[in-house]
Amino acid sequence: MPATRARASPRRAPASAPARRGAKTPAVSGRLVLLVATRKGAWLLHGDARRRDWRLDGPHFLGHTVHHLKLDPRDGRTLLAAARTGHLGPTVFRSCDFGRTWKEAARPPAFEKAADGNGRAVDHTFWLAPSIAAEPQVWYAGTSPQGLFRSDDGGVTWAPFSVINDDPRYRAWFGTVQDGTPDGPKLHSIIVDPRDARHLYFGLSGGGVHESIDGGRSFRPLLGGLQVVEGFDAGTPTFHDPHCIRICPSNPDRLYQQNHCGIYRIDRPSDTWVRIGARMPKRVGDIGFPLVVHPRNHDTAWVFPMDGSDVWPRVSPGGSPAAYVTRNGGRSWQRQDAGFPQAQAWWTVKRQAMTGDALDPVGLYLGTTQGELWMSRDEGARWQCMARHLPEIYAIEVAQVE
């Protein structure tokens, strides 16, 4: 697609979050932008540094399924969108002016062509991850079906990366559409160690957590301590289903994980995950998709539990949405539902649709399967609705910009 302008003019959010009396004002400069990827297009919410006034801009790519929208924190301006429609193939769009104009990637993520005619085709790019400042032009992308791709030019051209796309072991561990995730198996949670660009992690739904210490030349499973559905062999990566993995910015040796089978923490160099979700209330359980880590405190993390009982309804447990926070590395959890509907609210939050800013106190943001945006300016103590009536929200990211 040639460079295009977003058609809709910016407008106010339907329900701008009002200031809370006595709320601590974060000591920051700059402003915030919330990047909202939905099943029917993308929106940007521009907010002031105090997180009080928000302006909704969009839709961008109306009718496209946008799986992820990510701003490059290294330059504060390169914005990538992973998009497709129900009928057109997957691509990546790029903007350097916050969506005023977009240009399509010259070569979007695509597998190598197989000589035997049985090669895989990318259905959609699911996850976008910029590398670290030491590699200013490098981005990674994870796709469905599972593939790992890399761009060395800021997202303009993409190529298959690493051995895993064609490695027979990984191909077996990927499983098939028959094995899992409703709209296709996914490679997600691509993490670059902020201290060392050669140290990488990613998650496979299904297929487990994997790590490279040689810049992606080789990967190995990192599955110690992770449980699988009863009756399956925990030694086989195929049966593992990490939903979301996050590394702690304040301590990159610590990662948290929301898995199909619970919430976990790992402290490297240990190779064993610890099921910290065991301390969640039994009536809620520790199944869910998103997970958010605190920008400065490695003992604090948030989850948003989902009903994973019997037929997996994939709604908030009991119809009562709530975040849960731990402030001690998972030894205990506190419910955070103030402001959310207390009953008969059957939405939930997808794995990419909850995030936090870097302000103090931390602001939390989530997008629901029913198209609502919610925020908390006080680390989850109180929630407010920012926007309603958007399409089903797939992913949100927040960025601080000058």
Add this chain to the structure above:
Amino acid sequence: MPGSSDAGSTSRRVLIPSSLRSYTASMWVQAQGDTLAEVLRDLDRRYAGLRFRMIDEQDRLRPHMRVFVRGRAVHDLRLALDAGDEVHIVQALSGG
């Protein structure tokens, strides 16, 4: 693809579905080629990125993407085209 717009290949009319007009800006365009594959390569040269939205990296037509020549559905990109043939690209829209 080398040769697809060589002198001597035939220029022909191509009907573009609404979903791909963000690339072409019009319903009818001209493209050169003596096979369907050549026409699609030439289209991509003129309208960068269009081909991958309708043909995957294994050279398979994507689901819901249909191509008609002389009123008949075409599934083989190697189809040889006659001088006056138009290529009609149509999207079988469905879903919600």
